[in-house]
Amino acid sequence: MVLESRLTTVFLPIVYIIVFVVGLPTNALAIWVFLFRTKKKNPSSIFMANLALCDLLFVVWIPLKIAYHLNGNNWIYGEGLCKVLVAFFYANMYCSIAFITCISLQRYWAIVYPLSKRRRGNATSVGISVAIWLAVWVLTTPLYLYDQTVELSNMKVVTCHDVTMPDQRTMAAGYFLTMGLLGFFVPTVVCMVAYVQMLKVLCSSMTDEAIARQRRKAVALIVIVLVMYLVCFGPSNVALLVHYSLLLAQRTNNGYGFYVVSLCFASLNSCVDPFVYYFISEDFREHVRNTFICRSQRTAERLRVSFTALKSRKNTTTTSISSGSKRSSSC
Template identity: 70%
Template sequence: MTERTRRFQLLLLVSVCYAQTCMATHDETARGFVGAESDEGMKVGSQARDILKSGITTIFLPVIYIIVFVVGLPTNALAIWVFVFRTQKKHPSSIYMANLALADLLFVIWVPLKIAYHFNGNDWIYGEGLCKVLVAFFYGNMYCSIAFIACMSVQRYWAVVHPLSQYRRANCVAIFVSVTIWVVVWLITIPLYLYNQEVYVINLKISTCHDVTRPSQKNMAAGYFLTMGTLGFVVPTVICIMSYVLMLKALRNSMGDPAIAKKRRKAVVLIVTVLVMFVVCFTPSNIMLLVHYSLLLGDVEDNLYGFYISTLCLASLNSCIDPFVYYFISEDFREHVKNTFLCRSERTAQRMRVSFSALKYSKKTNSYKSESGNTQSTQC
């Protein structure tokens, strides 16, 4: 063997070893929470290790989830009580708000598992099945909430443009739409049960829940969440914006009606409230979701994963903000909540309303008679 041949073989061996080292390094560090896969589990890179052990995931996230649970559980339970047992005359808006409260409550009851997981150093000890259920309820709640908010926006626009529409028919439509949303959302969460959500991290000796994606399953995960982010967020957002624009246009064209000013104020309050909710809860999380899974699908290193999971946590705040939205945009809801806290039955509250209306009518009649008498005296 000549010296030139020996040098060539040595150079080829060094090149192959360098390429394998680079590929292994890329597999361990790319995309933050995706690492090298084996039969035992996953090995993640230094960035993923830092985030899984950082105060962001072990302190900040569970504190936010504690707030969501403490505020969201009683307020959504109260909202469902009001809509189901206190509201006698059902409206389409109350039907949508009741379904929204139910979606929030179904998510909030699972939050303690999320809190325990993060406080335990992101170590999931409750099994693969519960992990999949938690993930499905998390995303199911988010997209149910967005869908029902879009329905509320369309319904408010319809009530402004067609105020004399028949409530019974509108209620039937609202019930049908609500059932359809529940069926569709829970059907499209089925893929979350078809691949591993719980993954054992070898170099950290912890089992993560939805924080690490196996490279063999990244195409399925990325394709699913890119589709959900587009259909579940972008489409309802466009519907909300179009409803608000058309509603304001209809109100502006009817400014001669004295009742329009009040409707316009309510419409503006609803628009501002929903826009704030979208800006705080839904927009950052869904934008980062689309960005993260686009990078995951393209094998690009994702240095924003810590920010991504933080925005997902903030998205859960909608579960404790929604009841306050009902309170501010619905006068009937405020009245029912007040009567509930004062332990007034619906019959008592109804009698008080009738008495107040009679007293108000009596005062108005007496005032009219007094003015008529004064007019006759002046004429004499």
């Protein structure tokens, strides 16, 4: 019923189209700013650049997901591409969670221990980023080891990751239950503890009005980031644990519609993250503004030059015509 409903054939493609249209240019812009415009690299910018790269690698595969749902949940691109799409989907989710956790810990260290000399350098941040990429690559390997496409003869479609074969139930359930617990709940506890400690520090001793104003902005930003994190990843991982627990127990999941919708909403983090960078990083904000201001100035300059050249040619033509007229009249 879910596979034949407009929920999966209309609503999900619309959401994925929004993610693609917004996420592709914004994440590309974010990577460009972090790599080529940010002169002073710091651990936070390194983690945010990796997060943007993670989101971009996921977004470029979304058109296949859109085509799959618009085609009535019928996968026509082969088993290999289905496995790649599924692997990139979950790699994006857990890679994003890992880098958001790193950014949260970095901000925690800067706020709670601002005078500490034991700051993590760029080399350490790069090493952590490489370790996260390697870990995610290894952890998504099991997704390539069993079939992701299943042909449903009664519907005359080939599904991609929507149906699990009975003989692969144990492997799939064991994998996703482990990933849900270790990949989401453990980082979430770490983020919650870090954010609570940051809020305690920021909310204490707000005597000076200027400092209090800055701290209130920081508190609002922390709350917004935490809420977005929980909204994007919370429902999907809870639904994932429930779905595969029922699958392992060989019980029917009557909430499968909520499960696929929550996974779809998890992809929204790919187009939300660039706006988080904009509000978190003052340097990122400044570079984005300068980029658009410079582009606007260049466009205005081109228009001005073009208008001046056109006006000059027009005046030249008018002068020539006038001269010709004078010569004709004089003759």
